[in-house]
Amino acid sequence: MLVSKQELVAFSIGLLMIEATKPDLEEYSAFAKVKESQRMSDEGKMDQDEADGIRKRCRTVGFALQAEMNHFHRRREVDFKEMMQAYLRQQIAFYQRVGQQLERTLHMYDNLQG
Numbered sequence: 001m002l003v004s005k006q007e008l009v010a011f012s013i014g015l016l017m018i019e020a021t022k023p024d025l026e027e028y029s030a031f032a033k034v035k036e037s038q039r040m041s042d043e044g045k046m047d048q049d050e051a052d053g054i055r056k057r058c059r060t061v062g063f064a065l066q067a068e069m070n071h072f073h074r075r076r077e078v079d080f081k082e083m084m085q086a087y088l089r090q091q092i093a094f095y096q097r098v099g100q101q102l103e104r105t106l107h108m109y110d111n112l113q114g
Contacts, residue, residue, distance in 0.1 A: 030058040 034055050041051035 030061055034058045 034051075037046055037051040037054040040046040041048050
């Protein structure tokens with residue numbers, strides 16, 4: 001069964017949302033399925049090959065989820081850096097204008113007769 005990238009992303013986001021809102025994630029996770037399949041294999045209720053397939057799919061989902069989390073983290077760092085740079089550029093421009101206005105005001109006092 002092939003899974004599209006959009007479905008995988010949606011699944012990953014769903015797992016992140018569950019993880020953020022449900023502290024006891026294990027009972028709802030794919031890892032619980034791996035434990036269950038291994039238990040069933042040990043009891044002879046499931047072939048070991050089938051249990052290995054479940055474990056392999058779970059690892060694939062886990063790696064994909066980790067890759068997505070890493071991507072989101074890197075993107076957040078880049079976005080924060082760009083936002084701070086833009087903010088600081090605007091602050092520099094603002095204070096340069098303030099400095100220019102102060103210089104004009106100083107020159108006005110230089111030209112006062114008195």
